[in-house]
Amino acid sequence: MKKNVVSALARTSRLSLLLALLIFTASTAFAAKLATVDIPVQADLYAVAPVPLSPTQCAQCHTGVFGSLKDAGGKHRFDCQQCHKVIHSYNPKKANYDEVMPKCASCHTDVHGPANKDCSTCHTNPHTPRKVAMSPRLAGTCATCHTGPKAELTQFPSKHTQVACDRCHTSHGFKPSCFKCHTPHFKDQLADSCTKCHSVHKPKQVTYAAGDWTATCASCHGKVYAKLKATPSRHSKVSCTTCHKSKHGYIPQCTECHKAPHPKSILDRFPKCLACHLDVHDLPKMK
Ligand code: HEC
Ligand code: HEC
Ligand code: HEC
Numbered sequence: 146m147k148k149n150v151v152s153a154l155a156r157t158s159r160l161s162l163l164l165a166l167l168i169f170t171a172s173t174a175f176a177a178k179l180a181t182v183d184i185p186v187q188a189d190l191y192a193v194a195p196v197p198l199s200p201t202q203c204a205q206c207h208t209g210v211f212g213s214l215k216d217a218g219g220k221h222r223f224d225c226q227q228c229h230k231v232i233h234s235y236n237p238k239k240a241n242y243d244e245v246m247p248k249c250a251s252c253h254t255d256v257h258g259p260a261n262k263d264c265s266t267c268h269t270n271p272h273t274p275r276k277v278a279m280s281p282r283l284a285g286t287c288a289t290c291h292t293g294p295k296a297e298l299t300q301f302p303s304k305h306t307q308v309a310c311d312r313c314h315t316s317h318g319f320k321p322s323c324f325k326c327h328t329p330h331f332k333d334q335l336a337d338s339c340t341k342c343h344s345v346h347k348p349k350q351v352t353y354a355a356g357d358w359t360a361t362c363a364s365c366h367g368k369v370y371a372k373l374k375a376t377p378s379r380h381s382k383v384s385c386t387t388c389h390k391s392k393h394g395y396i397p398q399c400t401e402c403h404k405a406p407h408p409k410s411i412l413d414r415f416p417k418c419l420a421c422h423l424d425v426h427d428l429p430k431m432k
């Protein structure tokens with residue numbers, strides 16, 4: 146048994162000696178024949194760490210994508226490869242396009258809540274992230290992100306309540322001029338004055354700051370305006386909204402401006418000032 150092992154060992158060592166000899170002869174005699182051409186090794190070419198392409202270098206081929214990021218990339222204007230960890234690995238045979246493309250979820254949470262997880266339905270181009278095109282999907286979901294306008298339109302019913310959001314907001318974030326659908330109250334009235342009185346999502350709740358709005362009032366209350374303008378009374382110097390202040394339809398008390406004009410005994414008998422003064426817009430001469 147011991148003898149057998151020894152002889153086997155002896156046989157193998159002799160065999161490997163023979164093999165080593167063979168390899169040695171081959172390598173010296175046939176080294177140049179491994180390839181059919183002569184190309185010297187240039188190991189120095191590989192003695193460096195490659196620098197990843199900069200966005201500008203990617204842009205030399207991807208001009209369109211670069212342009213989109215440049216013009217409307219917003220906060221996505223950082224290095225391409227922060228998103229594209231792998232590039233040029235799309236293979237039609239593997240149909241792996243979706244797999245190799247960056248995932249919003251690798252950096253973002255459900256920013257608009259669980260109802261809006263399908264980011265790319267609205268953010269169709271990640272290189273222009275804030276450009277959200279109008280679509281039936283978007284139009285149906287305005288109120289999931291903007292609760293205010295919907296609530297106002299519902300709480301204060303007006304004809305605007307029947308107008309769909311996207312009939313006015315024809316693209317996302319676009320705010321239409323009132324003149325697109327309305328004419329002004331009077332010639333030369335400016336478009337930017339409208340929202341000083343009308344809050345567009347509750348247009349019938351008309352409120353206004355102090356100022357002279359007489360031209361607007363006169364456009365509907367022509368008779369009152371004509372009367373006040375013609376009256377000899379000093380009320381003609383008072384503008385409509387000095388009396389009818391703050392909101393449409395407000396009726397002032399005379400005593401807001403006139404403190405105790407007559408003895409108490411008279412006012413107790415005639416509590417309504419207009420019982421004697423008759424018409425506030427055209428006070429008759431009393432003397
Ligand atoms: C914020 C992440 C992000 C950044 C930054 C980004 N990309 Fe993309 N890119 C994506 C996503 C996501 C897609 C997949 C879009 C889709 O589903 O079609 C994509 C698609 C692409 C495509 C293929 C589709 C197409 O539009 O042609 C190219 C090419 C591309 N990106 C190049 C670039 C280059 C070049 C840069 C830098 C200059 C860059 N990207 C920066 C996220 C990004
Ligand atoms: C020398 C030209 C060239 C350069 C430089 C280049 N690309 Fe591309 N890239 C291509 C071509 C060609 C395609 C395939 C056609 C296409 O989709 O536009 C492609 C496809 C892509 C795609 C989509 C398909 C895929 O397999 O990923 C992405 C993403 C992409 N490139 C990103 C980049 C980024 C990021 C850089 C810079 C780091 C870059 N490329 C640099 C030529 C280039
Ligand atoms: C590599 C990380 C990364 C990926 C992937 C990514 N984002 Fe972003 N995104 C950011 C960062 C960072 C910001 C800026 C955040 C901030 O300022 O708080 C941002 C901002 C945004 C903004 C606001 C842009 C602006 O200019 O205000 C939108 C919209 C957005 N991302 C959508 C997406 C969508 C949709 C996807 C998928 C297609 C996506 N992002 C993929 C990192 C990423």
Ligand code: HEC
Nearest residue numbers: 249253254255256261262263264267275277283286317318
């Ligand atoms: C139903 C459409 C819709 C979906 C789905 C959607 N978004 Fe948005 N997102 C928008 C709109 C519209 C804006 C506002 C864009 C603007 O500034 O005009 C926006 C804005 C953003 C902003 C900027 C927020 C801010 O307050 O500045 C980020 C970040 C963002 N989206 C990321 C995402 C991500 C991530 C997803 C998927 C999880 C996603 N969005 C899904 C429509 C959508």
Ligand code: HEC
Nearest residue numbers: 257261283284286287289290291310311314317318319320
């Ligand atoms: C997924 C969330 C989301 C959806 C859905 C969405 N928006 Fe927005 N919207 C935003 C964000 C975020 C902004 C930018 C931040 C801001 O100004 O409130 C914005 C801005 C706006 C602005 C500009 C606000 C200003 O003060 O200038 C308008 C107008 C607007 N959205 C209308 C709409 C309408 C109409 C719809 C439905 C067709 C809609 N949005 C759907 C998220 C959304």
Ligand code: HEC
Nearest residue numbers: 287288291293294295305308309310313314320321340345
């Ligand atoms: C009759 C046209 C009209 C309709 C209908 C309408 N809007 Fe508006 N919206 C406007 C105008 C005009 C502004 C700008 C108001 C301003 O500048 O004071 C605006 C402003 C906004 C703003 C930004 C300011 C704010 O009030 O927060 C948002 C968000 C908005 N609308 C969302 C909506 C949504 C959501 C709906 C549907 C539920 C809707 N709008 C319906 C015309 C409309």
Ligand code: HEC
Nearest residue numbers: 303304305312313321322323325326339340343345348349
């Ligand atoms: C896209 C068209 C559109 C735009 C933009 C628009 N409106 Fe209207 N508005 C309407 C329609 C339609 C009605 C109903 C008209 C009718 O039945 O005669 C209406 C009615 C009104 C009414 C009467 C409401 C009622 O219930 O009687 C007021 C007030 C009004 N709009 C003010 C405005 C103001 C102010 C703006 C700008 C901030 C504006 N609208 C922008 C379409 C629009």
Ligand code: HEC
Nearest residue numbers: 323327328329330334335336338339342351353358361393
């Ligand atoms: C000084 C305040 C004021 C200004 C500024 C103003 N409005 Fe009015 N508007 C009113 C009042 C008050 C009503 C009547 C409301 C009612 O009947 O309850 C009205 C009614 C309307 C109506 C309802 C239809 C009608 O004529 O009866 C429309 C439409 C309208 N305004 C559009 C506009 C537009 C467009 C502008 C800007 C050019 C504008 N308004 C500016 C106060 C104003």
Ligand code: HEC
Nearest residue numbers: 330358359361362363364365366385386389393394395396
């Ligand atoms: C678009 C037409 C229109 C404009 C502009 C208008 N009004 Fe009126 N106003 C009316 C109508 C219609 C009524 C009667 C129905 C009602 O009470 O809403 C009225 C009623 C009134 C009333 C009486 C309320 C009551 O309780 O009897 C006063 C006061 C009034 N308006 C003042 C003004 C003043 C001040 C202005 C200018 C800031 C103005 N109006 C602008 C149409 C208008």
Ligand code: HEC
Nearest residue numbers: 377378379380387388397398399401402418419422425428
């Ligand atoms: C917003 C303030 C205001 C209100 C409200 C008001 N007035 Fe006056 N009134 C005036 C002013 C200002 C004058 C002029 C006083 C002056 O020039 O010294 C005046 C003058 C008068 C005069 C003197 C007329 C004249 O031509 O000399 C009478 C009478 C009068 N008011 C009665 C009334 C009565 C009655 C009411 C209620 C129905 C009323 N006023 C409501 C501000 C107001």
Ligand code: HEC
Nearest residue numbers: 359362363366369370373380383384385388389396397425
């Ligand atoms: C000095 C304060 C004052 C001024 C200025 C004034 N009003 Fe009045 N107005 C009143 C008072 C008080 C009433 C309530 C009268 C009553 O109870 O009979 C009234 C009632 C009204 C009414 C409802 C009753 C009617 O006569 O039709 C309208 C409409 C009106 N005013 C419009 C106007 C307009 C438009 C102007 C400007 C051209 C104006 N007012 C200027 C104090 C004023």
Ligand code: HEC
Nearest residue numbers: 399400403406407411412415416417418420421422431432
């Ligand atoms: C019983 C009738 C009567 C009643 C009620 C009455 N007045 Fe007079 N008022 C007069 C007469 C008459 C004059 C003119 C005589 C004068 O100058 O004293 C006058 C004058 C005035 C003047 C002008 C004073 C001046 O110096 O120019 C004011 C302001 C006035 N009244 C306000 C009011 C107010 C406000 C009320 C309600 C609180 C009221 N009046 C109630 C009869 C009345």
